[in-house]
Amino acid sequence: MAFEGLGERLQATMDRIKGKGKVTEADIKVMMREVRLALLEADVNFKVVKSFVNDVKERALGQDVMTSLTPGQQVIKIVRDELTALMGGENSRINLSNKPPTVIMMVGLQGAGKTTTSGKLALHLRKKHNKKPLLVAGDIYRPAAIDQLQTVGKQIDIPVFDMGDKVSPQEIVTNALQHARDEHLDTVIIDTAGRLHIDETLMNELKEVKGIAKPDEIMLVVDAMTGQDAVNVAESFNDLLDITGVTLTKLDGDTRGGAALSIRSVTEKPIKFAGMSEKVDGLEPFHPDRMAQRILGMGDVLSIIEKAQENVVLEDQKALQKKIKDQSFTLEDFLSQMDQVKTLGPLDELIKMMPGANKIKGLDKMKMSGKEIDHVQAIIRSMTMEERENPEKLNASRKKRIAAGSGRSLQEINRLLKQFTEMKKMMKQMTGGKGKKKNPFGGM
Numbered sequence: 001m002a003f004e005g006l007g008e009r010l011q012a013t014m015d016r017i018k019g020k021g022k023v024t025e026a027d028i029k030v031m032m033r034e035v036r037l038a039l040l041e042a043d044v045n046f047k048v049v050k051s052f053v054n055d056v057k058e059r060a061l062g063q064d065v066m067t068s069l070t071p072g073q074q075v076i077k078i079v080r081d082e083l084t085a086l087m088g089g090e091n092s093r094i095n096l097s098n099k100p101p102t103v104i105m106m107v108g109l110q111g112a113g114k115t116t117t118s119g120k121l122a123l124h125l126r127k128k129h130n131k132k133p134l135l136v137a138g139d140i141y142r143p144a145a146i147d148q149l150q151t152v153g154k155q156i157d158i159p160v161f162d163m164g165d166k167v168s169p170q171e172i173v174t175n176a177l178q179h180a181r182d183e184h185l186d187t188v189i190i191d192t193a194g195r196l197h198i199d200e201t202l203m204n205e206l207k208e209v210k211g212i213a214k215p216d217e218i219m220l221v222v223d224a225m226t227g228q229d230a231v232n233v234a235e236s237f238n239d240l241l242d243i244t245g246v247t248l249t250k251l252d253g254d255t256r257g258g259a260a261l262s263i264r265s266v267t268e269k270p271i272k273f274a275g276m277s278e279k280v281d282g283l284e285p286f287h288p289d290r291m292a293q294r295i296l297g298m299g300d301v302l303s304i305i306e307k308a309q310e311n312v313v314l315e316d317q318k319a320l321q322k323k324i325k326d327q328s329f330t331l332e333d334f335l336s337q338m339d340q341v342k343t344l345g346p347l348d349e350l351i352k353m354m355p356g357a358n359k360i361k362g363l364d365k366m367k368m369s370g371k372e373i374d375h376v377q378a379i380i381r382s383m384t385m386e387e388r389e390n391p392e393k394l395n396a397s398r399k400k401r402i403a404a405g406s407g408r409s410l411q412e413i414n415r416l417l418k419q420f421t422e423m424k425k426m427m428k429q430m431t432g433g434k435g436k437k438k439n440p441f442g443g444m
């Protein structure tokens with residue numbers, strides 16, 4: 001996973017200041033020096049680092065931190081907020097036109113992941129936005145790009161428009177748009193040609209395609225693994241084509257993360273998606289706030305919940321979100337969530353998103369078995385509905401009954417109850433429930 005080194009260093013710095021009852025100017029100076037080094041080491045653009053450090057310092061030395069009851073935690077909150085702002089603040093959604101077809105033009109260097117991302121995006125738009133996409137094979141130069149797009153299209157059952165590699169991309173796009181209208185396909189995703197380096201011929205061609213396609217979205221696909229280069233590429237494409245959004249691919253690799261942290265402030269264009277695997281469902285909307293929390297080891301509970309919710313109908317989703325917000329999430333809800341989790345695949349991937357998970361040594365080697373989930377479910381199933389709703393009612397004799405009923409030990413039952421209480425606490429903090437102001441990271 002990306003950001004591991006950065007996360008570790010930032011967290012070590014934060015841990016030192018976290019519990020401090022008094023934070024001096026000298027403390028902040030020392031901390032900011034470490035934060036600066038951590039960011040530079042993660043390959044964040046030096047100008048970006050400079051202004052980031054200045055912003056945090058200015059706020060950290062401000063009145064409300066020094067006079068607050070938990071200054072150490074206030075400082076951490078500032079770092080989190082500024083990291084979030086650096087990556088763009090809110091999640092920026094893809095531009096969809098209300099006059100179909102929406103046209104999305106995918107651009108980027110060869111190997112960045114354009115073709116793969118085109119397929120992923122088509123699937124995402126069909127699943128999440130109920131769209132009927134058409135994929136357009138506009139890369140006539142890279143050998144096999146057309147076949148690759150056809151293969152992806154077949155895999156996800158989305159039509160692919162191609163005219164071979166003897167026709168100009170301009171002509172292909174003109175025909176593709178007509179085809180989309182004829183077939184009532186409301187979203188056109190154009191996979192364009194890339195080069196190994198930016199050159200004039202390519203840019204002129206892309207500009208012409210842009211002129212014909214009049215895209216609602218020009219999505220630049222950049223490979224996060226290329227670090228500073230990714231930022232330079234983004235800058236050039238933006239200057240020449242005025243892009244509207246960025247997808248960072250290969251964030252599942254062990255990139256140091258500098259690109260994710262610099263692109264937004266260098267180009268002023270939002271990162272809209274992150275590629276998290278080679279697979280066709282490996283595209284996630286990019287949430288700066290969640291990413292900042294992940295980097296700082298505060299976990300990404302919302303993404304876990306969303307992942308778990310992908311197959312659930314919208315109504316259930318809303319109900320669940322409301323429960324989390326109102327803090328009325330019960331063991332009964334937990335039970336049905338676990339059924340969802342079981343269908344999700346590798347649990348260790350999910351666990352890595354949990355707060356503090358990166359501090360657990362050997363987690364990489366650990367594979368949580370479905371068996372453990374079965375045990376937890378057996379325990380909850382042995383409870384009465386009333387107990388599931390009000391676990392505080394579980395006294396010693398009730399626990400004994402549940403242990404006998406589920407065939408699990410008392411320790412396991414106590415562990416589950418403790419975990420559940422902590423999870424609720426976490427949800428409360430993440431959703432800005434009560435107590436957030438007073439102590440945003442209490443219990444961490």
Ligand code: GDP
Nearest residue numbers: 110111112113114115116249250275276277278
């Ligand atoms: P294009 O030349 O820009 O069209 O690049 P491709 O779509 O062919 O992708 C280049 C390589 O990167 C392929 O091997 C993809 O499987 C891989 N790839 C693309 N996106 C991701 C991603 O998010 N994660 C990982 N691990 N690999 C990716």
